[in-house]
Amino acid sequence: MTAGVRAPFGQRLADAMRERGPLCVGIDPHPSLLHAWGLGEDPASLERFALTAVEALAAEVAVIKPQSAFFEVYGSAGIAVLERVVRDARQAGALVLLDVKRGDIGSTMTAYATAYLDEDAPLAADAITVSPYLGYGSLAPAIGIAEQNGRGVFVLARTSNPEGAGLQRAAHGDGRGVAQSIVDAAAENNAGAAPMGHVGVVAGATIRPGELDFGKLNGPVLAPGLGAQGATPRTLHEVFGSALPLVVPATARDVLRHGPDPEGLRAAARRIRDELAELHRD
Numbered sequence: 001m002t003a004g005v006r007a008p009f010g011q012r013l014a015d016a017m018r019e020r021g022p023l024c025v026g027i028d029p030h031p032s033l034l035h036a037w038g039l040g041e042d043p044a045s046l047e048r049f050a051l052t053a054v055e056a057l058a059a060e061v062a063v064i065k066p067q068s069a070f071f072e073v074y075g076s077a078g079i080a081v082l083e084r085v086v087r088d089a090r091q092a093g094a095l096v097l098l099d100v101k102r103g104d105i106g107s108t109m110t111a112y113a114t115a116y117l118d119e120d121a122p123l124a125a126d127a128i129t130v131s132p133y134l135g136y137g138s139l140a141p142a143i144g145i146a147e148q149n150g151r152g153v154f155v156l157a158r159t160s161n162p163e164g165a166g167l168q169r170a171a172h173g174d175g176r177g178v179a180q181s182i183v184d185a186a187a188e189n190n191a192g193a194a195p196m197g198h199v200g201v202v203a204g205a206t207i208r209p210g211e212l213d214f215g216k217l218n219g220p221v222l223a224p225g226l227g228a229q230g231a232t233p234r235t236l237h238e239v240f241g242s243a244l245p246l247v248v249p250a251t252a253r254d255v256l257r258h259g260p261d262p263e264g265l266r267a268a269a270r271r272i273r274d275e276l277a278e279l280h281r282d
């Protein structure tokens with residue numbers, strides 16, 4: 001499909017969430033998981049692990065989120081596997097959110113955005129994670145290139161790790177917290193988009209209930225932290241409240257530990273998806 005005919009990312013994500021449920025499964029080939037699957041730490045094992053997971057899950061869930069770091073470890077061979085993961089997952093109908101957490105001065109940001117969001121890029125995903133800590137404005141090239149190509153970005157706002165709290169809860173000059181200022185900046189980018197805009201934010205499922213106000217965001221909230229980091233579907237309800245329809249809950253290890261049997265992987269993802277569906281019915 002060419003960029004000209006692709007629907008905007010917000011529309012595509014809303015459709016996928018409605019049709020498949022909101023779950024995002026991470027493809028994170030941790031060394032410990034490779035060993036648990038009876039594999040080694042080499043490019044062939046990486047490929048077996050990642051493609052098994054993609055084949056089992058990419059036709060099931062709305063979003064597949066490969067964690068670039070675990071592929072980069074293997075150099076160019078790992079990147080070749082990542083290219084295949086992105087391509088195969090998209091072909092199976094999942095949206096691919098590549099977790100690369102890029103952030104740099106604007107001119108370099110253009111190169112990052114071209115690498116991951118341009119139509120012809122070997123690693124072109126549907127969306128990427130970006131870091132706003134060189135200033136939200138430095139992300140403008142990525143936000144623009146994403147929009148032109150029917151793709152999206154997810155801006156780190158309040159990350160799921162405990163170390164993020166000090167920096168991200170600090171008061172912004174105008175009294176808002178830093179994380180809230182990022183959510184509000186994303187809201188400005190998304191204003192007027194329907195059903196939602198292409199600028200998402202990352203807010204961990206592990207943060208305090210009501211810590212952020214997503215009322216004006218009009219964009220998706222990627223919520224990592226489900227499972228291995230301690231959050232549960234019930235926690236999501238407490239943390240995000242009325243913003244729950246915007247939330248894309250993410251988990252990696254909690255599904256991947258059920259491999260290498262594809263049926264085990266699928267059953268784990270379905271179990272979480274069903275629990276999330278219950279929440280949305282509440």
Ligand SMILES: O=c1ccn([C@@H]2O[C@H](COP(=O)(O)O)[C@@H](O)[C@H]2O)c(=O)[nH]1
Binds near residue numbers: 028158224228252
């Ligand atoms: O705030 C964040 C942002 C990104 N992540 C990433 O999500 C997965 C979590 O994996 P689990 O196995 O479900 O813990 C991982 O790739 C992180 O880099 C995050 O955890 N928190």
